[in-house]
Amino acid sequence: MTRSGLVLTGVELRRGGRVLVSDLSFGLEPGQLALVTGPNGSGKTTLLRTVAGFAPPGAGEILVGGTPVAGLEPEARREIAYQGHLEGLKKDLTVYENIQFINQLRSKSDAISKTLATLGLEPFADRSVRHLSAGQKRRTALAALKVSGASLWLLDEPLTNLDPAGRELVLGWIDEHLAGQGMALVATHLADVLKRPGSLLVEL
Amino acid sequence: MPFDAVSLIFRRDLRLAFRRPSDWGIPLLFFIAVSAMFPLALSPDRFGTGVGETVVAAADAEAGGGDEAGAIEASVAGRPLYGLQSLGIAVLWMAALLSSLMGLDRLFLNDVEDGSMEQLMLSPVPFIALVYGKLAAHWLVSGLPLIVLVPVFGLIYQLPLATSLMLAFALLLATPALTVLVAIGAALTVSLRGAAAIIGLLVLPLASPILIFGARATVLALDAESAAGPLYFIASLAMLAVSLGPIAIAAALRVSLE
Numbered sequence: 001m002t003r004s005g006l007v008l009t010g011v012e013l014r015r016g017g018r019v020l021v022s023d024l025s026f027g028l029e030p031g032q033l034a035l036v037t038g039p040n041g042s043g044k045t046t047l048l049r050t051v052a053g054f055a056p057p058g059a060g061e062i063l064v065g066g067t068p069v070a071g072l073e074p075e076a077r078r079e080i081a082y083q084g085h086l087e088g089l090k091k092d093l094t095v096y097e098n099i100q101f102i103n104q105l106r107s108k109s110d111a112i113s114k115t116l117a118t119l120g121l122e123p124f125a126d127r128s129v130r131h132l133s134a135g136q137k138r139r140t141a142l143a144a145l146k147v148s149g150a151s152l153w154l155l156d157e158p159l160t161n162l163d164p165a166g167r168e169l170v171l172g173w174i175d176e177h178l179a180g181q182g183m184a185l186v187a188t189h190l191a192d193v194l195k196r197p198g199s200l201l202v203e204l
Numbered sequence: 205m206p207f208d209a210v211s212l213i214f215r216r217d218l219r220l221a222f223r224r225p226s227d228w229g230i231p232l233l234f235f236i237a238v239s240a241m242f243p244l245a246l247s248p249d250r251f252g253t254g255v256g257e258t259v260v261a262a263a264d265a266e267a268g269g270g271d272e273a274g275a276i277e278a279s280v281a282g283r284p285l286y287g288l289q290s291l292g293i294a295v296l297w298m299a300a301l302l303s304s305l306m307g308l309d310r311l312f313l314n315d316v317e318d319g320s321m322e323q324l325m326l327s328p329v330p331f332i333a334l335v336y337g338k339l340a341a342h343w344l345v346s347g348l349p350l351i352v353l354v355p356v357f358g359l360i361y362q363l364p365l366a367t368s369l370m371l372a373f374a375l376l377l378a379t380p381a382l383t384v385l386v387a388i389g390a391a392l393t394v395s396l397r398g399a400a401a402i403i404g405l406l407v408l409p410l411a412s413p414i415l416i417f418g419a420r421a422t423v424l425a426l427d428a429e430s431a432a433g434p435l436y437f438i439a440s441l442a443m444l445a446v447s448l449g450p451i452a453i454a455a456a457l458r459v460s461l462e
Contacts, residue, residue: 052326055462078328086319090216092223101216105209105327 005029006051006152006183011060013046019058020046021204028200030151030181033174035191038204044187045084047204048154051185052082064152078106081150083158087141091130095121095140098129102144119143120169134161139169146173153177153184159193167193209329210337217341220314227307228345235303235350239357242295243288292361293371293422297415300350300375304382305407309400311342311390312457321461331458335450339383347379363426370425374418374438381442384449385410391456414441 006028013021020043028034036044050057053069062069067076089098096116116125121143124136132140138161145153153174159167171194174184178196188194191201221228315321324334351372358368389407393399421434 052322054322054325074328074330076328077326080326082322082326084319084322086317086322088319088323090220090320091318092220093216097219101212102323104212105324105329 005065006185007061007063008051009061009063011047011050011062012058013043013050014058015043015046022059024060024202024204026200026202028152028183028185030183031178033178033184033186033194033196033199034202035194035199036185036187036202036204037189037191042204044204045156047202048082048084048156048185048187052080052154053077078149079151080154081106081145081148081152082154083141083145084156087129087137089129089137089141089144092128094126094128095132096125098140099144099147103147107147107149116143119146120166135163135166138162139166142170142173146177151182153182153186155184155186155188157188158186159188159190206329206333209327209333210340213324213334213337214341217338218344221341221345227310228349231303231306231346232349232353234306235299236353236357238299238302239296240360242299243292243360246288246291288361289363289367289426290423292358292363293367293419293426295361296354296357296371297419297422300354300379301382301408301411301415303350304346304379304386305404307346308386308390309393309403311338311387312394313390316394316461321457325458325461332450332454335387335454335457339387339450339453342387343380343383347375347383350379351375366428367422367426370431371422374421374431374435377435377438377442378414378418381414381438381445382411384445384453387453388449388456391453391460394457395460414438417441 008027009025011021011024012019013024020041024047026034036047038044046055049055051062051064051069053072056070064072064080065076069080072080088102090101093101099116099121116122119139121140124132129137129140138158142155142158145155158170158174162170174186174194175196177184186194195201312321315324325331327334354372354375355365355368358365358371363371385407386403389403392406393403396402417434417437421431421438424431424434
Protein backbone atom coordinates (compact mmCIF):
# COMPACT_ATOMS: atom_id res chain seq x y z
CA MET A 1 0.00 0.00 0.00
CA THR A 2 1.36 3.41 -0.86
CA ARG A 3 0.44 6.56 0.95
CA SER A 4 -3.16 7.34 0.22
CA GLY A 5 -6.30 8.33 1.98
CA LEU A 6 -8.68 7.11 4.61
CA VAL A 7 -12.36 7.00 3.69
CA LEU A 8 -15.29 6.31 5.99
CA THR A 9 -18.74 5.89 4.47
CA GLY A 10 -21.92 5.46 6.49
CA VAL A 11 -20.10 4.02 9.45
CA GLU A 12 -22.06 2.93 12.50
CA LEU A 13 -20.21 2.48 15.79
CA ARG A 14 -21.42 0.21 18.55
CA ARG A 15 -20.18 -0.46 22.01
CA GLY A 16 -21.68 -3.11 24.26
CA GLY A 17 -24.59 -3.53 21.83
CA ARG A 18 -25.50 0.18 21.98
CA VAL A 19 -25.29 2.34 18.88
CA LEU A 20 -23.02 5.32 19.63
CA VAL A 21 -22.72 6.88 16.19
CA SER A 22 -24.57 6.17 13.01
CA ASP A 23 -23.98 7.18 9.41
CA LEU A 24 -20.58 8.78 9.91
CA SER A 25 -18.80 9.68 6.70
CA PHE A 26 -15.61 11.61 6.11
CA GLY A 27 -12.37 11.32 4.21
CA LEU A 28 -8.79 12.12 5.03
CA GLU A 29 -6.18 13.06 2.45
CA PRO A 30 -2.44 12.56 2.82
CA GLY A 31 -1.02 15.46 4.80
CA GLN A 32 -4.31 16.13 6.54
CA LEU A 33 -5.27 16.06 10.19
CA ALA A 34 -8.72 15.17 11.52
CA LEU A 35 -9.70 16.05 15.07
CA VAL A 36 -12.43 13.95 16.64
CA THR A 37 -14.24 15.77 19.40
CA GLY A 38 -17.28 15.07 21.51
CA PRO A 39 -18.32 14.55 25.10
CA ASN A 40 -17.16 11.55 27.15
CA GLY A 41 -18.74 8.36 25.94
CA SER A 42 -19.61 9.74 22.52
CA GLY A 43 -17.53 7.10 20.75
CA LYS A 44 -14.17 8.77 20.07
CA THR A 45 -12.13 5.83 21.28
CA THR A 46 -14.47 3.35 19.58
CA LEU A 47 -14.01 5.23 16.31
CA LEU A 48 -10.21 5.01 16.55
CA ARG A 49 -10.29 1.33 17.52
CA THR A 50 -12.63 0.58 14.64
CA VAL A 51 -10.43 2.40 12.15
CA ALA A 52 -7.46 0.45 13.55
CA GLY A 53 -9.38 -2.73 12.75
CA PHE A 54 -9.69 -4.05 16.30
CA ALA A 55 -13.46 -4.19 16.01
CA PRO A 56 -15.66 -4.26 12.91
CA PRO A 57 -18.03 -1.34 12.29
CA GLY A 58 -21.72 -2.06 12.90
CA ALA A 59 -22.44 -0.87 9.38
CA GLY A 60 -20.69 1.02 6.61
CA GLU A 61 -17.22 0.80 5.24
CA ILE A 62 -13.76 1.98 6.26
CA LEU A 63 -11.19 2.06 3.49
CA VAL A 64 -7.50 2.56 4.10
CA GLY A 65 -5.67 3.10 0.83
CA GLY A 66 -8.67 1.66 -1.00
CA THR A 67 -8.86 -1.57 1.00
CA PRO A 68 -11.40 -2.34 3.75
CA VAL A 69 -9.53 -2.19 7.03
CA ALA A 70 -10.70 -5.66 8.11
CA GLY A 71 -9.19 -7.20 4.99
CA LEU A 72 -5.78 -5.54 5.22
CA GLU A 73 -2.82 -7.78 4.63
CA PRO A 74 -0.40 -7.89 7.57
CA GLU A 75 2.12 -6.01 5.43
CA ALA A 76 -0.38 -3.19 4.86
CA ARG A 77 -0.95 -2.82 8.60
CA ARG A 78 2.52 -1.31 8.71
CA GLU A 79 0.89 1.93 7.55
CA ILE A 80 -1.37 2.20 10.62
CA ALA A 81 -0.15 3.15 14.06
CA TYR A 82 -2.44 3.37 17.06
CA GLN A 83 -1.90 4.99 20.43
CA GLY A 84 -4.76 4.46 22.85
CA HIS A 85 -5.26 5.09 26.54
CA LEU A 86 -2.95 2.20 27.29
CA GLU A 87 0.63 2.95 26.40
CA GLY A 88 1.46 -0.50 25.01
CA LEU A 89 4.83 -0.49 26.76
CA LYS A 90 6.24 -3.35 28.81
CA LYS A 91 6.81 -2.14 32.37
CA ASP A 92 9.77 -4.44 32.95
CA LEU A 93 11.70 -3.31 29.91
CA THR A 94 13.64 -0.08 29.63
CA VAL A 95 12.54 2.78 27.41
CA TYR A 96 15.26 1.84 24.94
CA GLU A 97 14.23 -1.83 24.86
CA ASN A 98 10.58 -0.93 24.34
CA ILE A 99 11.31 1.39 21.44
CA GLN A 100 13.72 -1.11 19.97
CA PHE A 101 11.13 -3.89 20.13
CA ILE A 102 8.44 -1.86 18.39
CA ASN A 103 10.94 -0.63 15.84
CA GLN A 104 12.11 -4.14 15.01
CA LEU A 105 8.55 -5.43 14.90
CA ARG A 106 7.22 -2.68 12.66
CA SER A 107 9.94 -1.28 10.50
CA LYS A 108 13.08 -2.56 8.95
CA SER A 109 15.46 0.22 9.87
CA ASP A 110 17.64 -0.40 12.88
CA ALA A 111 18.93 3.06 13.57
CA ILE A 112 17.13 4.07 16.71
CA SER A 113 19.94 5.05 19.05
CA LYS A 114 20.45 8.34 17.30
CA THR A 115 16.74 9.05 17.15
CA LEU A 116 16.37 8.59 20.89
CA ALA A 117 18.11 11.91 21.43
CA THR A 118 15.93 13.76 18.95
CA LEU A 119 12.86 12.19 20.56
CA GLY A 120 13.83 13.73 23.89
CA LEU A 121 14.05 10.34 25.59
CA GLU A 122 17.78 10.29 26.20
CA PRO A 123 17.62 11.32 29.89
CA PHE A 124 15.61 8.23 30.83
CA ALA A 125 16.39 5.81 27.99
CA ASP A 126 17.89 3.20 30.31
CA ARG A 127 15.24 3.40 32.97
CA SER A 128 12.63 0.70 33.25
CA VAL A 129 9.19 1.93 32.19
CA ARG A 130 7.85 0.91 35.60
CA HIS A 131 9.77 3.84 37.13
CA LEU A 132 8.65 6.51 34.68
CA SER A 133 6.09 9.19 35.38
CA ALA A 134 2.79 9.14 33.47
CA GLY A 135 4.01 11.93 31.19
CA GLN A 136 7.30 10.21 30.45
CA LYS A 137 5.42 7.02 29.59
CA ARG A 138 3.15 8.87 27.20
CA ARG A 139 6.18 10.50 25.59
CA THR A 140 7.84 7.12 25.15
CA ALA A 141 4.69 5.63 23.64
CA LEU A 142 4.34 8.47 21.16
CA ALA A 143 8.01 8.17 20.28
CA ALA A 144 7.47 4.47 19.57
CA LEU A 145 4.66 5.50 17.23
CA LYS A 146 6.95 8.00 15.54
CA VAL A 147 9.63 5.41 14.84
CA SER A 148 7.01 2.99 13.48
CA GLY A 149 7.04 4.79 10.13
CA ALA A 150 3.27 4.44 9.67
CA SER A 151 1.45 6.89 7.42
CA LEU A 152 -1.83 6.91 9.37
CA TRP A 153 -1.59 7.83 13.04
CA LEU A 154 -4.56 7.13 15.28
CA LEU A 155 -4.08 9.06 18.49
CA ASP A 156 -6.37 8.96 21.50
CA GLU A 157 -5.85 12.03 23.69
CA PRO A 158 -2.15 12.30 22.83
CA LEU A 159 -1.55 15.33 25.06
CA THR A 160 -2.75 13.72 28.29
CA ASN A 161 -0.21 13.97 31.12
CA LEU A 162 2.29 15.90 29.00
CA ASP A 163 4.03 19.00 30.35
CA PRO A 164 4.23 22.13 28.14
CA ALA A 165 7.60 21.06 26.74
CA GLY A 166 6.25 17.60 25.99
CA ARG A 167 3.23 19.09 24.25
CA GLU A 168 5.44 21.25 22.07
CA LEU A 169 7.52 18.20 21.21
CA VAL A 170 4.51 16.08 20.29
CA LEU A 171 2.84 18.88 18.34
CA GLY A 172 6.10 19.22 16.45
CA TRP A 173 6.05 15.51 15.64
CA ILE A 174 2.50 15.77 14.33
CA ASP A 175 3.43 18.75 12.13
CA GLU A 176 6.45 16.89 10.82
CA HIS A 177 4.29 13.82 10.14
CA LEU A 178 1.71 15.87 8.23
CA ALA A 179 4.40 17.70 6.30
CA GLY A 180 5.69 14.31 5.17
CA GLN A 181 2.26 13.50 3.66
CA GLY A 182 1.21 11.52 6.73
CA MET A 183 -2.33 11.47 8.09
CA ALA A 184 -3.51 11.73 11.67
CA LEU A 185 -6.86 11.01 13.24
CA VAL A 186 -6.78 12.45 16.73
CA ALA A 187 -9.45 12.12 19.41
CA THR A 188 -9.15 15.02 21.79
CA HIS A 189 -10.80 17.52 24.11
CA LEU A 190 -8.09 20.03 23.24
CA ALA A 191 -9.06 20.79 19.66
CA ASP A 192 -7.88 24.40 20.02
CA VAL A 193 -4.34 23.32 20.84
CA LEU A 194 -4.15 20.67 18.14
CA LYS A 195 -5.92 22.53 15.34
CA ARG A 196 -3.86 23.07 12.18
CA PRO A 197 -4.74 25.01 9.04
CA GLY A 198 -6.82 22.75 6.84
CA SER A 199 -7.60 20.27 9.55
CA LEU A 200 -10.92 18.50 9.60
CA LEU A 201 -13.21 18.63 12.62
CA VAL A 202 -15.30 15.52 13.26
CA GLU A 203 -17.89 16.09 15.97
CA LEU A 204 -19.50 13.00 17.46
CA MET B 205 9.91 -12.23 8.01
CA PRO B 206 7.40 -14.23 10.11
CA PHE B 207 10.30 -16.21 11.56
CA ASP B 208 12.04 -13.00 12.55
CA ALA B 209 8.85 -11.99 14.31
CA VAL B 210 8.59 -15.34 16.12
CA SER B 211 12.14 -14.98 17.37
CA LEU B 212 11.62 -11.31 18.24
CA ILE B 213 8.64 -11.91 20.50
CA PHE B 214 10.19 -15.10 21.85
CA ARG B 215 13.24 -13.14 22.98
CA ARG B 216 11.12 -10.34 24.39
CA ASP B 217 9.03 -12.74 26.44
CA LEU B 218 12.09 -14.57 27.73
CA ARG B 219 13.65 -11.28 28.78
CA LEU B 220 10.42 -10.34 30.54
CA ALA B 221 10.33 -13.76 32.23
CA PHE B 222 13.81 -13.25 33.64
CA ARG B 223 12.83 -9.83 34.95
CA ARG B 224 9.69 -11.27 36.57
CA PRO B 225 10.80 -14.64 37.96
CA SER B 226 7.69 -15.01 40.11
CA ASP B 227 5.50 -15.60 37.04
CA TRP B 228 7.19 -18.91 36.28
CA GLY B 229 8.97 -19.55 39.58
CA ILE B 230 5.83 -20.01 41.65
CA PRO B 231 4.36 -22.80 39.47
CA LEU B 232 7.76 -24.47 39.56
CA LEU B 233 7.95 -24.17 43.35
CA PHE B 234 4.47 -25.67 43.53
CA PHE B 235 5.64 -28.67 41.52
CA ILE B 236 8.71 -29.09 43.73
CA ALA B 237 6.77 -28.71 46.97
CA VAL B 238 4.03 -31.19 46.03
CA SER B 239 6.44 -33.78 44.66
CA ALA B 240 8.80 -33.53 47.61
CA MET B 241 6.25 -33.37 50.39
CA PHE B 242 3.75 -35.96 49.24
CA PRO B 243 5.83 -38.90 50.51
CA LEU B 244 5.98 -37.30 53.95
CA ALA B 245 2.24 -37.71 54.27
CA LEU B 246 2.31 -41.41 53.39
CA SER B 247 2.45 -44.22 55.91
CA PRO B 248 5.40 -46.41 54.88
CA ASP B 249 4.00 -49.45 56.71
CA ARG B 250 0.88 -49.41 54.52
CA PHE B 251 2.79 -49.14 51.30
CA GLY B 252 6.08 -50.92 51.81
CA THR B 253 9.00 -49.85 49.71
CA GLY B 254 7.46 -51.85 46.93
CA VAL B 255 10.82 -52.93 45.63
CA GLY B 256 11.12 -56.68 45.16
CA GLU B 257 7.74 -57.51 46.64
CA THR B 258 5.07 -59.19 44.57
CA VAL B 259 1.31 -59.42 44.80
CA VAL B 260 0.25 -62.69 46.39
CA ALA B 261 -3.09 -64.12 45.43
CA ALA B 262 -4.57 -63.88 48.86
CA ALA B 263 -6.29 -66.94 50.20
CA ASP B 264 -8.72 -64.76 52.09
CA ALA B 265 -9.93 -63.08 48.90
CA GLU B 266 -12.73 -65.58 48.71
CA ALA B 267 -13.66 -64.99 52.29
CA GLY B 268 -13.50 -61.20 51.89
CA GLY B 269 -15.48 -60.82 48.68
CA GLY B 270 -17.21 -62.50 45.79
CA ASP B 271 -15.74 -64.20 42.74
CA GLU B 272 -15.13 -60.87 41.09
CA ALA B 273 -12.66 -59.63 43.66
CA GLY B 274 -10.93 -62.97 43.64
CA ALA B 275 -10.57 -62.86 39.86
CA ILE B 276 -9.03 -59.41 39.95
CA GLU B 277 -6.57 -60.44 42.63
CA ALA B 278 -5.64 -63.55 40.71
CA SER B 279 -5.01 -61.62 37.51
CA VAL B 280 -2.31 -59.48 39.12
CA ALA B 281 -0.86 -62.28 41.22
CA GLY B 282 2.84 -62.62 40.67
CA ARG B 283 3.19 -59.08 39.33
CA PRO B 284 5.62 -56.85 41.23
CA LEU B 285 4.00 -54.66 43.88
CA TYR B 286 4.81 -51.02 43.27
CA GLY B 287 3.29 -49.18 46.21
CA LEU B 288 5.37 -46.05 46.40
CA GLN B 289 6.51 -46.20 42.80
CA SER B 290 3.12 -46.25 41.13
CA LEU B 291 1.89 -43.63 43.56
CA GLY B 292 4.92 -41.53 42.66
CA ILE B 293 4.10 -41.70 38.96
CA ALA B 294 0.58 -40.45 39.62
CA VAL B 295 1.80 -37.68 41.94
CA LEU B 296 4.47 -36.44 39.54
CA TRP B 297 2.02 -36.33 36.63
CA MET B 298 -0.63 -34.53 38.65
CA ALA B 299 1.89 -32.06 40.05
CA ALA B 300 3.18 -31.34 36.53
CA LEU B 301 -0.37 -30.90 35.21
CA LEU B 302 -1.50 -28.59 38.02
CA SER B 303 1.68 -26.57 37.96
CA SER B 304 1.22 -25.86 34.26
CA LEU B 305 -2.25 -24.55 35.08
CA MET B 306 -0.89 -22.10 37.64
CA GLY B 307 -0.19 -18.54 36.64
CA LEU B 308 -1.48 -19.17 33.17
CA ASP B 309 -4.05 -16.41 33.46
CA ARG B 310 -1.15 -13.95 33.08
CA LEU B 311 -0.06 -15.48 29.77
CA PHE B 312 -1.98 -13.01 27.61
CA LEU B 313 -3.48 -10.77 30.28
CA ASN B 314 -0.20 -8.90 30.86
CA ASP B 315 -0.10 -7.89 27.21
CA VAL B 316 -3.78 -6.98 27.14
CA GLU B 317 -3.61 -4.86 30.28
CA ASP B 318 -0.70 -2.71 29.19
CA GLY B 319 -1.94 -2.30 25.61
CA SER B 320 0.88 -4.35 24.05
CA MET B 321 -1.65 -6.75 22.55
CA GLU B 322 -3.15 -3.97 20.43
CA GLN B 323 0.31 -3.08 19.17
CA LEU B 324 1.03 -6.73 18.37
CA MET B 325 -2.22 -7.02 16.40
CA LEU B 326 -1.34 -3.95 14.35
CA SER B 327 2.12 -5.22 13.55
CA PRO B 328 2.91 -6.07 9.94
CA VAL B 329 3.40 -9.78 10.65
CA PRO B 330 0.75 -12.51 10.82
CA PHE B 331 -0.66 -12.47 14.33
CA ILE B 332 -0.40 -16.24 14.56
CA ALA B 333 3.40 -15.99 14.24
CA LEU B 334 3.42 -13.83 17.35
CA VAL B 335 1.21 -16.38 19.14
CA TYR B 336 3.74 -19.12 18.30
CA GLY B 337 6.57 -16.99 19.66
CA LYS B 338 4.74 -16.35 22.90
CA LEU B 339 3.87 -20.04 23.31
CA ALA B 340 7.46 -21.11 22.69
CA ALA B 341 8.73 -18.72 25.35
CA HIS B 342 6.06 -19.87 27.78
CA TRP B 343 6.94 -23.51 27.20
CA LEU B 344 10.62 -22.81 27.75
CA VAL B 345 10.06 -21.31 31.20
CA SER B 346 7.15 -23.49 32.34
CA GLY B 347 7.49 -26.85 30.56
CA LEU B 348 11.21 -27.40 30.20
CA PRO B 349 12.10 -27.01 33.92
CA LEU B 350 9.58 -29.75 34.75
CA ILE B 351 11.22 -32.14 32.28
CA VAL B 352 14.62 -31.45 33.78
CA LEU B 353 13.45 -31.77 37.37
CA VAL B 354 11.25 -34.83 37.08
CA PRO B 355 14.06 -37.46 37.07
CA VAL B 356 15.38 -35.95 40.30
CA PHE B 357 12.02 -36.26 41.98
CA GLY B 358 11.70 -39.79 40.65
CA LEU B 359 14.40 -40.69 43.15
CA ILE B 360 12.15 -39.78 46.06
CA TYR B 361 9.66 -42.37 44.85
CA GLN B 362 12.40 -44.94 44.19
CA LEU B 363 11.69 -44.96 40.47
CA PRO B 364 14.41 -46.70 38.44
CA LEU B 365 16.36 -44.35 36.21
CA ALA B 366 14.82 -45.84 33.04
CA THR B 367 11.34 -45.11 34.37
CA SER B 368 12.27 -41.55 35.35
CA LEU B 369 13.73 -40.92 31.93
CA MET B 370 10.59 -42.31 30.32
CA LEU B 371 8.56 -39.94 32.50
CA ALA B 372 10.73 -37.03 31.36
CA PHE B 373 10.38 -38.10 27.72
CA ALA B 374 6.61 -38.43 28.01
CA LEU B 375 6.56 -34.94 29.56
CA LEU B 376 8.64 -33.66 26.67
CA LEU B 377 5.79 -34.75 24.38
CA ALA B 378 3.02 -33.74 26.75
CA THR B 379 4.11 -30.27 27.86
CA PRO B 380 3.78 -28.60 24.43
CA ALA B 381 0.22 -29.93 24.22
CA LEU B 382 -0.47 -28.72 27.76
CA THR B 383 0.97 -25.28 26.97
CA VAL B 384 -1.35 -24.95 23.98
CA LEU B 385 -4.43 -26.19 25.88
CA VAL B 386 -3.74 -23.82 28.72
CA ALA B 387 -3.18 -20.97 26.27
CA ILE B 388 -6.53 -21.65 24.59
CA GLY B 389 -8.17 -21.35 28.00
CA ALA B 390 -6.24 -18.19 28.78
CA ALA B 391 -7.11 -16.61 25.42
CA LEU B 392 -10.82 -17.42 25.77
CA THR B 393 -11.01 -15.89 29.25
CA VAL B 394 -8.73 -12.91 28.74
CA SER B 395 -11.58 -10.42 28.89
CA LEU B 396 -12.92 -11.87 32.15
CA ARG B 397 -11.13 -10.69 35.25
CA GLY B 398 -9.89 -13.29 37.73
CA ALA B 399 -10.67 -16.17 35.45
CA ALA B 400 -7.99 -18.59 36.65
CA ALA B 401 -10.54 -20.95 38.16
CA ILE B 402 -12.63 -21.03 35.00
CA ILE B 403 -9.56 -21.81 32.93
CA GLY B 404 -8.90 -24.80 35.17
CA LEU B 405 -12.41 -26.10 34.62
CA LEU B 406 -12.05 -25.57 30.90
CA VAL B 407 -8.63 -27.12 30.48
CA LEU B 408 -8.53 -30.04 32.94
CA PRO B 409 -11.06 -32.24 31.10
CA LEU B 410 -9.22 -31.62 27.83
CA ALA B 411 -5.91 -32.47 29.49
CA SER B 412 -7.12 -35.77 30.91
CA PRO B 413 -6.10 -37.88 27.87
CA ILE B 414 -2.56 -36.57 28.27
CA LEU B 415 -2.60 -37.55 31.95
CA ILE B 416 -4.03 -41.02 31.26
CA PHE B 417 -1.63 -41.91 28.46
CA GLY B 418 1.34 -40.24 30.10
CA ALA B 419 0.90 -42.15 33.33
CA ARG B 420 0.30 -45.35 31.35
CA ALA B 421 3.53 -44.93 29.39
CA THR B 422 5.44 -44.46 32.63
CA VAL B 423 3.92 -47.51 34.31
CA LEU B 424 4.75 -49.61 31.24
CA ALA B 425 8.34 -48.42 31.51
CA LEU B 426 8.32 -49.47 35.16
CA ASP B 427 7.17 -52.95 34.07
CA ALA B 428 10.01 -52.91 31.48
CA GLU B 429 7.43 -53.23 28.71
CA SER B 430 7.17 -51.21 25.51
CA ALA B 431 5.54 -47.81 26.07
CA ALA B 432 5.33 -47.01 22.36
CA GLY B 433 1.51 -47.12 22.18
CA PRO B 434 0.70 -44.43 24.72
CA LEU B 435 3.68 -42.36 23.58
CA TYR B 436 2.40 -42.31 20.01
CA PHE B 437 -0.93 -41.17 21.33
CA ILE B 438 0.56 -38.30 23.33
CA ALA B 439 2.72 -37.35 20.37
CA SER B 440 -0.33 -37.19 18.11
CA LEU B 441 -2.20 -35.06 20.65
CA ALA B 442 0.80 -32.74 20.82
CA MET B 443 0.96 -32.43 17.03
CA LEU B 444 -2.75 -31.70 16.88
CA ALA B 445 -2.51 -29.08 19.62
CA VAL B 446 0.58 -27.37 18.26
CA SER B 447 -0.68 -27.23 14.68
CA LEU B 448 -4.31 -26.20 15.23
CA GLY B 449 -4.26 -24.65 18.72
CA PRO B 450 -2.60 -21.34 17.78
CA ILE B 451 -5.30 -20.68 15.16
CA ALA B 452 -7.92 -20.93 17.90
CA ILE B 453 -5.80 -18.83 20.26
CA ALA B 454 -5.34 -16.04 17.71
CA ALA B 455 -9.06 -16.00 16.92
CA ALA B 456 -10.01 -15.99 20.61
CA LEU B 457 -7.65 -13.08 21.32
CA ARG B 458 -9.07 -11.05 18.45
CA VAL B 459 -12.59 -11.55 19.71
CA SER B 460 -11.66 -10.68 23.29
CA LEU B 461 -10.13 -7.42 22.19
CA GLU B 462 -13.15 -6.15 20.24
